[in-house]
Amino acid sequence: MDLPHPTVLRFLLTLEEEGYVAREANQWRLTTRVFEIGFAAMESLGVTEAVQEHLQQLADVYSGTANLGEINPEGVIIVGRAMAPAERRRLVVMNLRVGSVLPPGSALAMALALPVGEWSELEYPESNQMSIAVPLPAVGSRQLSLGISTSMGEATPARIREEMVPALQRAAGTVSRMIGLAPA
Structure with missing residues (x-):
């Protein structure tokens, strides 16, 4: 699925604000906070x-x-x-x-x-x-x-x-x- 660049940027900025991703120069990376999502997913399974x-x-x-x-x-x-x-x-x-x-x-x-x-x-x-x-x-x-x-x-x-x-x-x-x- 192709999303418009502004939409992707808005998602990334929201995830950054919540602490799930971090920006380093022109690159985005996941933070350790994503483990919360993983643990919640495992619990739901x-x-x-x-x-x-x-x-x-x-x-x-x-x-x-x-x-x-x-x-x-x-x-x-x-x-x-x-x-x-x-x-x-x-x-x-x-x-x-x-x-x-x-x-x-x-x-x-x-x-x-x-x-x-x-x-x-x-x-x-x-x-x-x-x-x-x-x-x-x-x-x-x-x-x-x-x-x-x-x-x-x-x-x-x-x-x-x-x-x-x-x-x-x-x-x-x-x-x-x-x-x-x-x-x-």
């Missing part, structure tokens, strides 16, 4: 501190990264993310964070199309990683999935089936209720 705690527990138990994703025209967008301490110290090749979009072929995106009780899994042999994801029980129009990415050594076939998938499904039910997608 239902990604509360309690939801983050559940993601952190999964990440810690499976020594990996837990992601909460919502359907997006390009695949799935990460709306919640937690990393185990060991994962934070490791150099991660993919710079994924809240707001990153994963493609339709990712485990988190594939889980969106599955019925509750099913799961998707995907191996990344080049990085020795494995991702397992489950859909969240949904009420309403939102489609979300919950997944864990960890080393292939942590995610043996038996552990995936007997421990990880049931833990993800329990967490998916709890998170779904917490963000108002499922009946209490």
Whole structure:
């Protein structure tokens, strides 16, 4: 959408007055105040501190990264993310964070199309990683999935089936209720 220059300038001046942008020479930059908008957006999506705690527990138990994703025209967008301490110290090749979009072929995106009780899994042999994801029980129009990415050594076939998938499904039910997608 093309906006007239005076309109854009008026918006920028208003944002500057409110402290969301700053002018440096002929350049505009966002200020740290925009985090307020981001945190408010996360809260409105239902990604509360309690939801983050559940993601952190999964990440810690499976020594990996837990992601909460919502359907997006390009695949799935990460709306919640937690990393185990060991994962934070490791150099991660993919710079994924809240707001990153994963493609339709990712485990988190594939889980969106599955019925509750099913799961998707995907191996990344080049990085020795494995991702397992489950859909969240949904009420309403939102489609979300919950997944864990960890080393292939942590995610043996038996552990995936007997421990990880049931833990993800329990967490998916709890998170779904917490963000108002499922009946209490």
